[in-house]
Amino acid sequence: MKKFLILVIFMFLLSSQTFADLTLKYVGKGIFSDESMIMFFSKSAMRTDAGKTSMIYREVPKREVIIINHQTKEYFVMDEAYLQQMKVMMEQMMAQMPPEARAMAETMMQNQKKPQIHPCEHGIVKGKEKINGILTTVIERCEIDINGHKEQAKFWVAEINNAGIKEKDFDICFHFVDFYTQFYSNFLKQIDIKYISNEDEFLRFGIKKPLLVKQAVFKNGKIAGEILLINISKKPIPSSIFNIPAGYKKMNMAITQ
Numbered sequence: 001m002k003k004f005l006i007l008v009i010f011m012f013l014l015s016s017q018t019f020a021d022l023t024l025k026y027v028g029k030g031i032f033s034d035e036s037m038i039m040f041f042s043k044s045a046m047r048t049d050a051g052k053t054s055m056i057y058r059e060v061p062k063r064e065v066i067i068i069n070h071q072t073k074e075y076f077v078m079d080e081a082y083l084q085q086m087k088v089m090m091e092q093m094m095a096q097m098p099p100e101a102r103a104m105a106e107t108m109m110q111n112q113k114k115p116q117i118h119p120c121e122h123g124i125v126k127g128k129e130k131i132n133g134i135l136t137t138v139i140e141r142c143e144i145d146i147n148g149h150k151e152q153a154k155f156w157v158a159e160i161n162n163a164g165i166k167e168k169d170f171d172i173c174f175h176f177v178d179f180y181t182q183f184y185s186n187f188l189k190q191i192d193i194k195y196i197s198n199e200d201e202f203l204r205f206g207i208k209k210p211l212l213v214k215q216a217v218f219k220n221g222k223i224a225g226e227i228l229l230i231n232i233s234k235k236p237i238p239s240s241i242f243n244i245p246a247g248y249k250k251m252n253m254a255i256t257q
Contacts, residue, residue, distance in 0.1 A: 020169045023233040030225030031146070031217065045242040046172045056242055057176040065179070066244060075244055076251040080179075119144050119153060125205055131213045132230065135162045137205060144217065151224070156214035157202055163211050163232060170209070 021042050028035040037050035045058045054068040064079035123142040128135055136156040144153045160170050202210040215227045 020166070020234045021237040022165065022169055023231075023235065023237065024229060025231040025233075026227055027230050028225065028227050030223065032225040032227050035227060040237050040241055041170065041172050042237055042239070042242065044172065045239075046176055047242055056244075057172070057179065058242060059172070059175065063175075063179055065176075068244065068248065070245075073245075073248045074251050075248050119155070120202065120205070123155070123205075129156060131156050131228075134158050134211075134213050134229075136213045137207060139202075139205060146217065152218040154216045154218070155212065157205075157207055158211045158213050159207060160209045160211045163213070165211065165232070167209060169234075170211075174209075 022040070024039040024041075026035075026037050026039075028037075034051055037048055039049075040047040044060045045056065047057075048055045052069065052071045054066075054070065056066040056068065058064055058066070062079055064077055066075055066077050068075040119142045120139055121143070123139040126138045126140045129138050130136070136158045139155045139157060142153040142155055143150050145151075160167065211229075212227075213229045216223050217225045
């Protein structure tokens with residue numbers, strides 16, 4: 001009997017450490033009608049499908065982002081080595097420019113420089129609300145950039161555990177955010193802009209592991225568009241979904257020294 005109890009306890013502890021695949025489905029309305037998307041999360045890869053474009057982030061055998069255009073059947077791979085090459089290339093290109101050309105390039109970059117919009121910089125919490133059974137924090141008076149214009153927005157954001165998601169099941173998403181933030185922040189340093197991630201945006205509201213459940217954008221006081229999380233699935237995801245489709249052509253983005 002004791003051996004049986006020990007076995008049951010061991011199996012329970014083992015099952016509590018297992019990883020659950022996740023699939024999140026968002027639907028867009030109004031000005032976001034073409035931004036419906038499905039997100040797939042496994043232990044070492046994630047994928048986002050939106051329209052005719054897919055984005056895959058993989059950590060095995062190496063960290064890389066793959067952008068796939070299903071319309072042209074082409075894909076582009078961006079890994080850490082490529083990002084480092086691109087950074088070095090930009091630095092070398094600026095260093096090798098004649099003084100007049102470098103001054104012109106710097107002037108153009110300064111003219112293009114715009115402050116990054118921090119959605120929740122002026123946001124205020126307006127309580128809690130359940131959306132499709134998920135307890136969210138409602139944040140009003142936010143701003144987002146749509147086609148270069150500031151628009152008023154409202155967010156319904158949940159801690160991932162309030163959506164029945166364990167942190168380890170969502171780890172790959174945070175790994176991708178780190179990878180993307182590292183690249184994007186390094187790029188923005190070239191034009192003296194500090195990058196603030198969405199995760200950092202919500203920290204001041206006490207939301208440490210944010211999950212966007214709903215977003216609404218307003219124009220002239222009326223809702224112009226919405227994005228809503230409509231389904232969370234924990235069914236197993238075939239590993240093939242994180243592969244590049246057969247027959248697709250790799251875009252040649254080689255960097256010459």
